[in-house]
Amino acid sequence: MILFVWLVFAYAQKETEMDRANFKYWNQFRGPNGDGLVMGTGLPIEFSETRNLGWKTPIHGEGYSSPVIWGNQIWLTTASFDERKLFAVCVDLKSGQILHDIEVFVVKESELQSKQPNSHASPTPIIEEDRVYVHFGTYGTACLNTETGQKMWQRQDLNCFHEVRPGSSPILDGDLLFLIYDGVDKQFIVALDKYTGETRWLKYDRSWQTSQTGMTAKSFSTPTVIEHLGTKQLIAPSADYTIAYEPKTGDELWRIRHPKVGMNVASRPIYKNGLVLLTTGTSKHLLAVDPSGKGNITDTGIVWESRKGVPDISSPLIVNDLIYFTNEGGVVSCLDLSSGKNRWKGRIKGNHWASPIYQAGRIYFFSKEGRISVISSGGKFKKLVTNKFETSFVASPAVSEDKLIVRSTTDLYCFRQMTN
Numbered sequence: 193m194i195l196f197v198w199l200v201f202a203y204a205q206k207e208t209e210m211d212r213a214n215f216k217y218w219n220q221f222r223g224p225n226g227d228g229l230v231m232g233t234g235l236p237i238e239f240s241e242t243r244n245l246g247w248k249t250p251i252h253g254e255g256y257s258s259p260v261i262w263g264n265q266i267w268l269t270t271a272s273f274d275e276r277k278l279f280a281v282c283v284d285l286k287s288g289q290i291l292h293d294i295e296v297f298v299v300k301e302s303e304l305q306s307k308q309p310n311s312h313a314s315p316t317p318i319i320e321e322d323r324v325y326v327h328f329g330t331y332g333t334a335c336l337n338t339e340t341g342q343k344m345w346q347r348q349d350l351n352c353f354h355e356v357r358p359g360s361s362p363i364l365d366g367d368l369l370f371l372i373y374d375g376v377d378k379q380f381i382v383a384l385d386k387y388t389g390e391t392r393w394l395k396y397d398r399s400w401q402t403s404q405t406g407m408t409a410k411s412f413s414t415p416t417v418i419e420h421l422g423t424k425q426l427i428a429p430s431a432d433y434t435i436a437y438e439p440k441t442g443d444e445l446w447r448i449r450h451p452k453v454g455m456n457v458a459s460r461p462i463y464k465n466g467l468v469l470l471t472t473g474t475s476k477h478l479l480a481v482d483p484s485g486k487g488n489i490t491d492t493g494i495v496w497e498s499r500k501g502v503p504d505i506s507s508p509l510i511v512n513d514l515i516y517f518t519n520e521g522g523v524v525s526c527l528d529l530s531s532g533k534n535r536w537k538g539r540i541k542g543n544h545w546a547s548p549i550y551q552a553g554r555i556y557f558f559s560k561e562g563r564i565s566v567i568s569s570g571g572k573f574k575k576l577v578t579n580k581f582e583t584s585f586v587a588s589p590a591v592s593e594d595k596l597i598v599r600s601t602t603d604l605y606c607f608r609q610m611t612n
Contacts, residue, residue: 216261216263216592216593217261217262217263217319217592218259218260218261218590218591218592218597219260219261219262219318219319219320220260220316220318220319220361220363220364221258221260221316221318221361221363221414221460221588222258222414222460222507222547222588223549223590223591226363226414226416226460226462227462227509227510228507228509228547228548228549228550228588229509229511229549229550229551230549230550230551230591231551232551232552232593232594233551233552234593234594234608234609235551235552235554235556235591235594235596235607235608235609236596236607236608236609236610237554237566237576237577238577238579239564239579239596239607240579240580240581241581243610244607244608244609244610245605245606245607245610246288246595246606246607246608246610247287247288247605247606248288248603248604248605248606249283249288249289249290249603249604250602250603250604251268251270251281251599251602251603251604252270252272252279252293253270253271253272253273253277253279253313254270254271254272254273254311254312254313254601255268255269255270255271255311255312255313255314255587255599256310256311256313256314256545256586256587257269257270257313257314257315257316257317257361257587257599258316258361258587258588258589258590258599259283259587259589259590259597259599259604260316260317260318260319260324260590261285261319261590261591261592261597262319262320262321262324262338263285264284264285264286265282265283265284265285265291265319265338266282266283266284266285266590266597266604267280267281267282267283267317267319267324267326267338268280268281268283268316268317268587268599268604269281269296269313269315269317269326269328270313271299271311271312271313271328275299275312276298276299277295277297277298277299278295278296278297278298278299278312278313278328278331278332279293279294279295279296279313280292280294280296280317280324280326280334280336280341281293281294282294282338282341283604285592285595285597285606288604288606292341294336294341296326296328296332296334296336296343296346297328297331297332297334297346297348299312299331309356310356310357310358310359311357312328312329312331312357312358313328314357314358314359314412315327315328315329315358315359315360315361315362316361316414316587316588317361317362318361318362318363318364318369319338320364322337322338322339323335323336323337323338323344323386324336324338325362325364325369325386327358327361327362327371328358329352329354329357329358329359329360329373330350330351330352330353330354330358330373330375331348331358332346332347332348333346333347333348333350333362333369333371333384333389334346334347335386335389345388345389346389347384347389350371350373350382351373352373352374352375352376352377352378352379352380353375353376353377353378354375354376354410355375355376355407355410356410358412359412359458360372360373360374360411360412360413360414360415361414363414363415363416363417364386365417365424365426365439366439366440367385367386367387368383368384368385368386368392368439368440369383369384369385369386370382370383370384370415370426370428370439371384372411372413372414372415372428372430374398374399374409374410374411374412374413374430374431375409375410376406376407376409376410377406378396379396379398379399379409379410379411379430379431380394380395380396380398381394381395381398381415381428381437381442382394382395383439383442392442393441393442394442395437395442395444398428398430398433398435399411399430399431399432399433400432400433407455408431408432408453408454408455409430409431409432409455410431410455410456411429411430411431411455411456411457411458411473412456412457412458413428413429413430413457413458413459413460413461414460415427415428415429415460415461416460416461416462416463417439418463418468418483420463420466420483420484421484424438424439425437425438425439425445425483426438426439427461427463427468427470427483429457429459429461429470429472430457431450431454431455431456431457431473432449432450432453432454432455433447433448433449433450434447434448434450434461434468434470434479434481435447436483445483445486446483446485446486446487446488446489446493447487447488447489447490448479448481448488448489448490448493448494449488449490450472450475450477450479451472451475451477451479451494451497452472452475452477453475454472454473454474454475454476454477455473455474456473456474456504456505457471457472457473458473458504458505458506458507459471459473459503459505459506459507459508459547460507460547462507462508462509462510463483464510464513464529465513465529465530466482466483466484467480467481467482467483467495467529468480468481468482468483469481469508469510469515469529471502471503471504471507471508472502473504474504476499476502476503476504477497477498477499477502478497478498478499478502478508478515478517478527478532479494479496479497480494480495480496480497480529480532481493481494481495482494482495496531496532497532498527498532498534500525500534501517501518501519501523501524501525501537502517502519502525503517503518503519503520503544504519504520505520505544505545506518506519506520506544506545506546506547506548507547507548507588509548509549509550509555510529511550511555511569512569513528513529513530514526514527514528514529514535514569514570515527515528515529516548516550516555516569517548518540518544518548518557519544520543520544520545521543522539522540522541522542522543522544522557522559523537523538523539524537524538524539524540524557524567524573525537526573535571536571536572536573537573538567538573538575540557540559540563540565540567540575540578541559541561541563541565542557542559542560542561542563542565543559543560543561544557544558544559544560545560545586546558546559546585546586546587546588546589547588549588549589549591550569551591553568553569553570554566554567554568554569554576555567555568555569556589556596558585558588558589558598559585560584560585560586561584562580562581562582562583562584562585562600563578563579563580563581564578564579564581564585564598565577565578565579566578566579581600583600583601583602583603584600584601585598585599585600585601586601587599594608594609595607595608596608
């Protein structure tokens with residue numbers, strides 16, 4: 193009995209320590225667990241250029257990557273307006289002062305001369321103790337020392353033709369860094385040794401091209417590592433398939449064919465209650481998949497699907513067995529996780545590419561028109577406030593303790609509840 197009580201206490205203490213770490217560090221796209229869920233209760237719901245503003249720092253160039261946070265450092269990437277130089281920028285969390293501004297790569301030839309709805313610096317970095325991994329798709333990947341800013345390794349030999357610039361963000365699992373290259377010309381996923389940058393494995397056969405140009409084969413999704421029935425799986429959507437790999441070897445575990453030909457899959461998969469939730473890009477399906485099968489599980493693994501109000505780009509949230517998401521037109525939907533049944537719909541207006549976050553019964557949405565809308569979670573739609581700015585929000589936000597870090601197309605903001 194004493195041993196049992198001690199084990200329960202030790203487990204609870206470990207959980208508390210993990211929760212504290214997750215509360216402080218926002219290490220990757222959509223946060224510590226890749227799902228947009230934020231611990232604590234301290235974020236403000238009303239803010240502006242003057243209200244609850246901790247600091248505001250201009251970021252040069254153009255970039256849509258989300259900020260990541262480790263300790264007192266915020267890292268993000270940006271590109272020069274002529275698209276020839278790619279940078280990693282480090283900002284002090286407390287003061288907003290720029291600590292590092294590093295030219296990582298020089299682009300010899302840009303893919304497109306005309307402006308497109310994407311940037312060369314759209315993939316979000318991933319950070320851990322002493323190291324940050326910055327990724328610019330076909331233009332290069334590098335590991336930087338977070339104290340000195342020095343480059344520890346780089347790769348520029350992993351290439352594809354993105355057509356409209358890169359979008360997939362890197363993730364880590366153990367000593368492996370995973371990158372997806374789903375271009376117009378070729379589609380592959382690669383695992384690199386995070387210490388050296390050397391290739392551990394590389395797998396093609398990710399897409400079935402349905403046109404001569406291959407445009408329907410390109411995609412921008414960020415993968416997710418889950419543990420299902422005691423086994424890890426690397427869930428990596430492509431344009432027309434979602435594929436699960438064994439993370440250490442790259443062996444394929446299962447795949448499903450998306451119900452309709454699409455492209456530009458950008459949402460990050462989420463795992464809860466034994467289901468993988470994913471969207472299918474321009475074909476606008478939301479799928480709930482049972483990841484227990486082997487091989488092609490298209491006919492057996494899709495538990496339910498929905499096409500009502502599903503976004504192209506923004507990722508969903510799962511809170512208390514309810515799914516929340518907004519499409520590009522600002523229509524918010526709430527669905528039941530187990531059945532896919534619609535609970536309610538509401539409208540917050542605006543064009544939404546950024547993925548929402550959740551904290552303490554509140555959901556935050558960020559629009560390209562400069563609106564940050566906050567609604568209540570739960571069984572009915574209730575808008576709490578709309579904060580309006582003269583700027584545009586494309587990147588998804590980051591959180592550290594009571595600080596909300598939001599990147600606009602020109603500046604990096606730190607919002608926090610200020611005492612009167």
